[in-house]
Amino acid sequence: MQRTEKQEFTTSRGTRFMGISLLLGIPTLLIFSFLLSPADDNMDDAVRLIYVHVPMAIFAYVAIITTGIGSVFYLWKKSRWWDTVAHASAEIGLILCGLVLVTGSIWGRPTWNTWWEWGDVRLVTTLVLFLMILGYLALRQVPANPDLRAKRASVVGIIAAVNIPIVNRSVEWWENNTLHQKSSLTDGKLENLTLFTLFLGFIVVGISFLWLMTHRFRVGWLATEIEADGITGVIQERLNEGNSGGENPNYQQKDEVQ
Amino acid sequence: MFRDAWLVTKKDLLIELRSRILINQIAPYTLLILVLFGFALDADTETLRDTGPGLFWVSTLLVAILAIQRSVDVETSDSAIDRLMLSGISPTSIYVGKTIGLYLQLIVLEALLFTVMVVLFDMSVVDYPLVIVSAVVTTLAISSSGTLYGVIASGLGVRETLLPVLFLPVLAPAVIGATRAFGDAFGRVNADGWAWLGLLSVIAIVYTLVGMLTYGNIIEDT
Numbered sequence: 001m002q003r004t005e006k007q008e009f010t011t012s013r014g015t016r017f018m019g020i021s022l023l024l025g026i027p028t029l030l031i032f033s034f035l036l037s038p039a040d041d042n043m044d045d046a047v048r049l050i051y052v053h054v055p056m057a058i059f060a061y062v063a064i065i066t067t068g069i070g071s072v073f074y075l076w077k078k079s080r081w082w083d084t085v086a087h088a089s090a091e092i093g094l095i096l097c098g099l100v101l102v103t104g105s106i107w108g109r110p111t112w113n114t115w116w117e118w119g120d121v122r123l124v125t126t127l128v129l130f131l132m133i134l135g136y137l138a139l140r141q142v143p144a145n146p147d148l149r150a151k152r153a154s155v156v157g158i159i160a161a162v163n164i165p166i167v168n169r170s171v172e173w174w175e176n177n178t179l180h181q182k183s184s185l186t187d188g189k190l191e192n193l194t195l196f197t198l199f200l201g202f203i204v205v206g207i208s209f210l211w212l213m214t215h216r217f218r219v220g221w222l223a224t225e226i227e228a229d230g231i232t233g234v235i236q237e238r239l240n241e242g243n244s245g246g247e248n249p250n251y252q253q254k255d256e257v258q
Numbered sequence: 259m260f261r262d263a264w265l266v267t268k269k270d271l272l273i274e275l276r277s278r279i280l281i282n283q284i285a286p287y288t289l290l291i292l293v294l295f296g297f298a299l300d301a302d303t304e305t306l307r308d309t310g311p312g313l314f315w316v317s318t319l320l321v322a323i324l325a326i327q328r329s330v331d332v333e334t335s336d337s338a339i340d341r342l343m344l345s346g347i348s349p350t351s352i353y354v355g356k357t358i359g360l361y362l363q364l365i366v367l368e369a370l371l372f373t374v375m376v377v378l379f380d381m382s383v384v385d386y387p388l389v390i391v392s393a394v395v396t397t398l399a400i401s402s403s404g405t406l407y408g409v410i411a412s413g414l415g416v417r418e419t420l421l422p423v424l425f426l427p428v429l430a431p432a433v434i435g436a437t438r439a440f441g442d443a444f445g446r447v448n449a450d451g452w453a454w455l456g457l458l459s460v461i462a463i464v465y466t467l468v469g470m471l472t473y474g475n476i477i478e479d480t
Contacts, residue, residue: 075472124430124431124434125431128431134423134427138420139424142414142415143415144415149414151476155406155410162464162468163428163431166431166457166461
């Protein structure tokens, strides 16, 4: 009966606003990416992929860092809220990481003349990051005590997050072992319209990240509430059994069948 | 802390010496992997020489999974870990002790694997210090993360399948670096093997620190 009083949906004024912004932002980004921004002298039309590839890569890092922060705070505060944040963020991080690998491969084919380059440290470490999050989510699916599972997943989440600097700085550390070019943004090589489209990409991917994160968090929170309600219900049932002298209609029914 | 850690290490090593599982079961398995790689790839020794450094570290990782599971079994069977905790030894000391124990076992297995590989694949080393240093650092990365992940995967009923899923991706960057370093030491790749030691050292230090900080949180529920 109590459940009818709780919020059982994941939308709010904020998520509706983000959703509407995305409905406008995604077509605008597509127009700027494919029609208004110029092709690159070296990469030709392949450059248009960086408008989503680079923002997704950055927000994949943000998602995994959020998982790391959530994991640290869970271990510190033992708060379900932080655990739900870490879990939600990891799922979105996995999707973004996967999309980064796919768009990177598509971009690599015309640019590097290969779908995949094993010698490229950043590519390989991004794949490793993807596999690490897969492991994290596999651990989260194991049927176990929620607190025990959350505690262990937190440690895996922290390790995934501390792995990010290795991924991100690998280009600078092992320059001779990568095909990746240095960041075009910090080099200041991008033209005005290209730069604007890239920033638009950051905004659109950023809002998508927040929108997905909010919904996934709320779904996760509702799931933990149902789980907690289930446990409370079972405890209450056992207490009622105790109060009524140990008579449980379910057991009686089983006895009758036997 | 280190005195307690050494006690835990000695305990683990003593159990291994008495049970002889490392010698009787895990070591033969190590050799078997190497021989199977030989069958699977090619009878051509040149191919085996080229892939030897990678095969060495893949074999080491596969063997490490067995050694980690064995290391966790020692503590989880008969609730031995509860008694260890009651003895007043801090979780950090237990972690360091078990990491050193696993480290020494892996070093022994690697020495055996290395000798057999050099003989079977007819390989010659051009830079012995690089082989030794990269093996020392990479094995620390394997044992520090392995000790932590072994406990994470224990007691959930799915350890055998969950441990590789969690453990192998974590060690993948270490395998890349170690393979390059070994490849250079064997004169098989055109890479600066010493430069890869930077990556290996960072991974070893980071995983050891994370293990020392978080082991206590996990072990209390094991």
